[in-house]
Amino acid sequence: MTAVGTTPVLASWTEPEGIRPRGTVVVVPGRGEHAAVYERFGRRIAADGYRVWAVSDPTVDAARAAGQIRSLLDRTPSEEPGEAGPPPRVLVGSDTGALFAAGLVTDGGAGIDGLVLAGLPLRAAPGAPDWAEELALRTSCPTHRGRLDADDTVRRGTLTGPLPVGWVERARPSAIGVPVLGLHGADDAVSPLATVRDFYAALPAGELVGVAGGAHDALNDATHRTAAATAVLFLERLRAGSRLARVEVPAVPR
Secondary structure, rough: OOEOEEEEEEEOOOOOOOOOOOEEEEOOOOOOOHHHHHHHHHHHHHHHOOOOEEEEOOOOOOOHHHHHHHHHHOOOOOOOOOOOOOEEEEEEEEEEHHHHHHHHHHHHOOOOOEEEEEEOOOOOOOOOOOHHHHHHHHHOOHHHHHHHHOOOOOOOOOOOOOOOOOOOHHHHHHHHHEEEEEEEEEOOOOOOOOHHHHHOOOOOOOEEEEEEEOOOOOOOOOOOOHHHHHHHHOOOOOOOOOOOOOOOOOOOOO
């Protein structure tokens, strides 16, 4: 793990020893987060044979995050730990990290073979909750809430308010030419599920999975195992060369 000051800006998790890496996953954190926040997700995806990296929060320094992603995607695939893995190379973004990742693809991000977008925000969330309320908005998982609460490098009070200028406009769904998996909590109060349906419907190749009872951080919610398993199935389909032919928006239990 690499850090600037006390904030981790890069983290990585490798496939089990003796297994050839099956692909490369780069995680882009959301507002207030850092690379190490996605350790649980990274370890779970890596256990299935994928080489996983996490970069810094692009809302702090978009150029730095983009440079980190570019340097990882531009590396020659290697089986050595610490190096980039082989295709498919997929960006996994959460919250504004999802919005940023989508924008990279519309900007012509070469080497990106697919996107996983968790809790995609397309409009500002109202209000300025206190930290306890923000934790509840982020996740329903008590373990993850405890981790965030004990981590003084997570920036509090960042989850609501205006989105970065121009990011929503840049992430045009019709211009995203790679397969996309959307993971979205049905009870997401930061980015309500109803506000993203049209985005996923406009994708050339995508699907939206609504997680019943889920909060905003689909990757670190109480259903994090289901989210990781769904992501792995998506990665396996990319490995097999199966592009998504249509949008699926599963019914969300009420």
